[in-house]
Amino acid sequence: MRFTGPMARNWTPAIRSTRVGLACVLAILFGEVPTALSQSAPAGEIVVAQNGPLRGFNPFAPLQRLFGGGAERRREPQKRVKKRPRATRPAGAAPRFEVLPKDPDAGLILVVGDRMARGVAEGLKFTLAEKPQIKVERITEDKAGFTGETPPDWSTQVLSKIRGADVKAVVVMIGRRDLGKTFPGDPPIEFMTAEWLDTYRNKVEALVRVVRQEKKPIIWAGLPPTNNELTNGDFTQLNSLFQGAAADRRVRYVDIWDIFLAEDGSYSSFGPDVDGKNARLRTNDRIGFTWAGYRKVAFFVERELSRILGGYGGLAFEGVEDDPNFIVLTGRTTSPEALLLGGEEDKAIDPDSAAYRFFVKGEPLKPMPGRVDDPRVAVEGTSALTEGQRPSGS
Incomplete structure (x- = not known):
């Protein structure tokens, strides 16, 4: 199509720019430098695209601006932040805890x-x-x-x-x-x-x-x-x-x-x-x-x-059955609670003894004269002694 008159003057620069843009695209695709560009460069001088006459030219810029491509190109890519793996311990493993220094003779x-x-x-x-x-x-x-x-x-x-x-x-x-x-x-x-x-x-x-x-x-x-x-x-x-x-x-x-x-x-x-x-x-x-x-x-x-x-606490003694909060500072002078009267052997215990009958069988002890459990002691302060047995002057 051929334009003449004022219309030709208005469209000629646009057509010329379009031709130059197409030439650049062909050069990129086929590795050839357009004739117009090669003739414009002085002999022996290498023209770099960034420094040449089409510096900054992008023939697809209108389309990129129309569809947002330019903004997408200018957007800096976001750096991925690597999440540090959470430190986990096996279910049966002990956590870290502080242990107080132990005594040398612990x-x-x-x-x-x-x-x-x-x-x-x-x-x-x-x-x-x-x-x-x-x-x-x-x-x-x-x-x-x-x-x-x-x-x-x-x-x-x-x-x-x-x-x-x-x-x-x-x-x-x-x-x-x-x-x-x-x-x-x-x-x-x-x-x-x-x-x-x-x-x-x-x-x-x-x-x-x-x-x-x-x-x-x-x-x-x-x-x-x-x-x-x-x-x-x-x-x-x-x-x-x-x-x-x-x-x-x-x-x-x-x-x-x-x-x-x-x-x-x-x-x-x-x-x-x-x-x-x-x-x-x-x-x-x-x-x-x-x-x-x-x-x-x-x-x-x-x-x-x-x-x-x-x-x-103190020394460790075998057979201690005390409250755990009670500290044993000296050893037992008696036998453990599991044994009766300090006997290590059953045959050492006399079943006919007064102690065995009292502590094991629960039999009462025989009353002793003058002792508080003697039934002959008078109640309410009266003496069990007869008048004839009282000392003189009473």
């Missing part, structure tokens, strides 16, 4: 067993954090028990520790990792057979014997209930073996079964913690404990320890 509570024992040890450390007279150490292996091809030699490790440190008491919690495992043999001793139970009982009693020979008390924590009936049956069987070993006067069995059940006797992962608040006490597998659960087990274990060791 007594030692030795905790022995598997992963559950490790959790109880941390709970005891938390409970006893502010008591400089006592400290807690452990001999634990998370996935070990008494069974398997190469179980730990618990007795040797415990004996070595007792003879190398001032151990006041030993705490044991073990058994979870023994489920389904055999004892080595030819053939292997199968799980929960009569032979298996006898072998397991021997392992338990061997550990107890080692500690007892060193005259140290033992606290044995039982296994908890689960939501699996088969596991509950196995745990109940193991608990009966632990209770059997606790027949000794210096072995205390801590039964935690009922304290981790709901009010109706069913399994529950929740329950009151040591502060009385409802909390999650069991892990997702419904066997292990959360930190609140381990603290609860440690609470009942520590209560027994406090009874045996007399509140950790």
Whole structure:
């Protein structure tokens, strides 16, 4: 189309600009420099697009302004802020807490067993954090028990520790990792057979014997209930073996079964913690404990320890059954409450003695002349003596 007259004068610059813009686009697409541009540049001089005669020219600017493309191009991209991952700890792991410096001669509570024992040890450390007279150490292996091809030699490790440190008491919690495992043999001793139970009982009693020979008390924590009936049956069987070993006067069995059940006797992962608040006490597998659960087990274990060791005050004496808040500064001069009249053997007690008839059978003592319980003593100040027996001058 050809324009003439005033219209041609008005449209000519626009047409010329359009041609130049198209030439630039072709140059970008095909890598060629338009003739008009190449002729305008002096020889030997390189024309950079930013410095050339079309500096800042954008043939698509009208369309970008129309559809908002220019504003979008000018908008600075927002930097993505990476969120730092939240630090979480396993459900049974202990939080950080401050432990006061222990006395150089502080007594030692030795905790022995598997992963559950490790959790109880941390709970005891938390409970006893502010008591400089006592400290807690452990001999634990998370996935070990008494069974398997190469179980730990618990007795040797415990004996070595007792003879190398001032151990006041030993705490044991073990058994979870023994489920389904055999004892080595030819053939292997199968799980929960009569032979298996006898072998397991021997392992338990061997550990107890080692500690007892060193005259140290033992606290044995039982296994908890689960939501699996088969596991509950196995745990109940193991608990009966632990209770059997606790027949000794210096072995205390801590039964935690009922304290981790709901009010109706069913399994529950929740329950009151040591502060009385409802909390999650069991892990997702419904066997292990959360930190609140381990603290609860440690609470009942520590209560027994406090009874045996007399509140950790002064010296530790065997058989102390006093209030845990009562500090024993001197040893008992009498026997523990479990024994009568200080007798260690039943045959040492004479059933015909006056003391035995009075304290055990409840028989009254024979009245003694002149004693307040003598029925011959006159009531209301009158003397039982006759007039002839009164001294002269009365």
